[in-house]
Amino acid sequence: MVKFERILCPLDFSEFSTRAYDYAQSLARHYEAKLFLEHVLAPMLPAYPSYVYPDMANDLYQDLRVHAEQQLQEFVKARTRNGFALETCVCEGQVTDSILAFAQSHRVDLIVMGTHGRHGFDHLLLGSVTEKILRKARCPVLTVRKPTHNFVVPANGGDPVHLAKILFATDFSEHAERALDYALSLAQEYEAELTLLHVLEDIPPSWDLSTVSADVVQRLEKPIPAEARDWCTIKSRLRIGKPYQEIVRFALETQADLTILGVRGRNALDVALFGSTTHRVIQQAPCPVLAVHI
Numbered sequence: 001m002v003k004f005e006r007i008l009c010p011l012d013f014s015e016f017s018t019r020a021y022d023y024a025q026s027l028a029r030h031y032e033a034k035l036f037l038e039h040v041l042a043p044m045l046p047a048y049p050s051y052v053y054p055d056m057a058n059d060l061y062q063d064l065r066v067h068a069e070q071q072l073q074e075f076v077k078a079r080t081r082n083g084f085a086l087e088t089c090v091c092e093g094q095v096t097d098s099i100l101a102f103a104q105s106h107r108v109d110l111i112v113m114g115t116h117g118r119h120g121f122d123h124l125l126l127g128s129v130t131e132k133i134l135r136k137a138r139c140p141v142l143t144v145r146k147p148t149h150n151f152v153v154p155a156n157g158g159d160p161v162h163l164a165k166i167l168f169a170t171d172f173s174e175h176a177e178r179a180l181d182y183a184l185s186l187a188q189e190y191e192a193e194l195t196l197l198h199v200l201e202d203i204p205p206s207w208d209l210s211t212v213s214a215d216v217v218q219r220l221e222k223p224i225p226a227e228a229r230d231w232c233t234i235k236s237r238l239r240i241g242k243p244y245q246e247i248v249r250f251a252l253e254t255q256a257d258l259t260i261l262g263v264r265g266r267n268a269l270d271v272a273l274f275g276s277t278t279h280r281v282i283q284q285a286p287c288p289v290l291a292v293h294i
Contacts, residue, residue, distance in 0.1 A: 001181070001184070001185050001188070002181045002182050002184075002185040003031055003109075003185065004027060004028075004031040004033045004109045004110050005031070005033050005034065005109055006033060006034050006036065006106060006107055006108045006109050006110075007024055007027055007028050007031075007033050007034070007035050007036065007108065007109065007110045007111075007112060008035075008036045008038060008099070008102060008103050008106070008108040008110070008111045008112070009021050009024035009025075009035065009036070009037050009038070009111075009112045009113065010038050010039075010040065010095075010099050010111070010113050010129075011037055011038065011039050011072070011075070012039065012040075012114075013039075013071065013075065014114060015114075016114025016115060016144065016145065017113065017114040018075075018079070018114075019114060019144050019145075020112050020113050020114040020142075020144040021037070021079060021112075022079075022160040022161050023112050023142060023144055023161050023288060024037075024112040025080060025081060025084065025160065026159050026160055026161035026162075027110070027112065027142075028083075028084035028085075028086075029081070029083040029084050029159065030159075030189040030190065031189065032084065033084060033085075033109070034084070034085040034086075034087065035084055035085065035086050035087070036086075036087050036088075036089065036102070036106060036108065037072065037076065037086065037087070037088045037089070038088075038089050038090075038091060038098070038099065038102055039068055039071075039072050039088075039089070039090050039091070040090075040091050040092070040093065040094075040095045040098045040099065041064060041065060041068055041090060041091070041092045041093075042093070042094065042095055043092070043093065043094070065090055065092070068090045069088075069090050072088050072090060073088070076088060081159075081160070089102070095129050096128075096129050096132040096133060096136075099111070099113075099129070099133055100133065100136055100137065103137060103138070103139060104138060108139055109139055109140075110139055110140050110141075110142060111133060111137055111139060111140070111141045111142070112141075112142045112144065113130060113133065113141070113142070113143060113144065114130070114143070114144050114145070115130050115143045115144065115145045115282065130143060131279075134282070134291055137293070138293070139293070140182065140290055140291060140292045140293065141290075141291050142288055142289070142290045142291075143282050143288060143289050143291070144288040145285070145288065162190065162257070163186060163190040163192050163257045163258050164190070164192055164193065164257055165192060165193050165195070165254060165255060165256045165257050165258075166183060166186055166187050166190075166192045166193070166194050166195070166256065166257065166258045166259075166260065167195050167197060167247075167250065167251050167254070167256040167258065167259045167260065167287075168180060168183035168194060168195065168196050168197065168259075168260045169197045169198075169199070169243075169247045169259065169260070169261055169281075170196065170197070170198055170220070170262070171198070171199075171243070171262075172198070172219060173262065175262035175263055175292070175293070176261075176262035177223065177262070178262055178292055179260050179261060179262030179290075179292035180223060180262075182260060182290060182292050183260045184224070184225070184228055186258065186260070186290075187228075187231075187232040187234075188228075188231050188232060191231060191232060192232060192257070193232065193233045193234075193235070194228075194232050194233070194234050194235070195234075195235045195236075195237060195250075195254065195256070196220040196221070196224075196234065196235065196236045196237070197237050197238075197239065197246075197247065197250055198216050198219070198220060198237075198238055198239075199238075199239045199240070199241065199242075199243040199246045199247065200212070200216075200238065200239075200240050201240075201241065201242065201243065202240070203240060212238070213238050216236075216238045217236040217238070220236040221234070221236055237250070243277045244276075244277045244280035244281050244284070247259065247261075247277070247281050247285070248280075248281060248284045248285050248286070251285055251286055251287055252286045255286075256286075256287050257287055257288075258287055258288055258289075258290060259281065259285050259287055259288070259289045259290070260289075260290045260292065261277075261278050261281060261289065261290070261291055261292065262292050263278045263291050263292065263293055278291055
């Protein structure tokens with residue numbers, strides 16, 4: 001069974017990264033994982049570099065770093081619940097490179113991040129940082145947008161996130177099989193209902209829909225361990241249509257709390273491929289999306 005031991009949550013203090021932090025700390029508590037909270041100071045580009053003295057620039061950058069560290073500590077104090085190990089870090093450099101380097105050097109198992117950066121993006125676009133992380137990360141990435149429905153935060157200061165309904169969308173490929181391990185693990189940890197979904201773009205008129213549906217359900221449930229039904233409810237569903245549209249529609253109709261997708265290895269996640277099903281689901285899903293690489 002998959003287990004997260006090291007989780008990274010990049011933070012830019014926007015509402016999107018703040019929401020992502022709620023998910024990150026919830027996962028850290030459930031898996032007893034170590035959580036890294038990283039803020040990146042991007043290089044400054046002065047409008048008139050010839051008028052900036054090195055000492056002045058260094059002093060200003062040091063002030064920015066001190067301020068960022070204070071802001072990070074205040075954030076942690078205000079929003080962190082007990083129950084997991086936490087380490088904070090302020091890094092300097094290009095945001096994407098810093099996040100990827102930190103994740104690799106600390107052997108991170110999962111990156112949790114908001115899909116909209118501090119500059120704001122249209123709801124049909126991903127922030128450039130998030131998109132690059134999704135394409136280049138060596139570990140699964142959980143992208144968090146503001147859900148269409150809110151979770152109830154327990155009054156006693158308990159878990160800020162409860163995943164009651166998890167959607168796993170599969171095309172029966174090798175990368176989808178790997179993602180199923182994560183879906184089962186999360187369903188067990190959160191005692192969640194797990195729905196297995198497959199989408200067919202079209203069915204020839206000569207095919208019998210009931211037969212096709214029965215075959216799909218059998219394929220969906222074949223890799224599920226028998227004991228899994230002891231700790232979660234499992235449902236199998238077939239939809240007909242464009243995969244990304246049906247996945248997003250199903251997640252919305254069922255008020256899914258998390259959608260899980262398997263994606264091909266990072267070397268194959270070029271711009272053309274990433275503009276397909278996975279990319280569109282992350283763009284438009286009404287809930288967070290976990291993209292699992294192999």
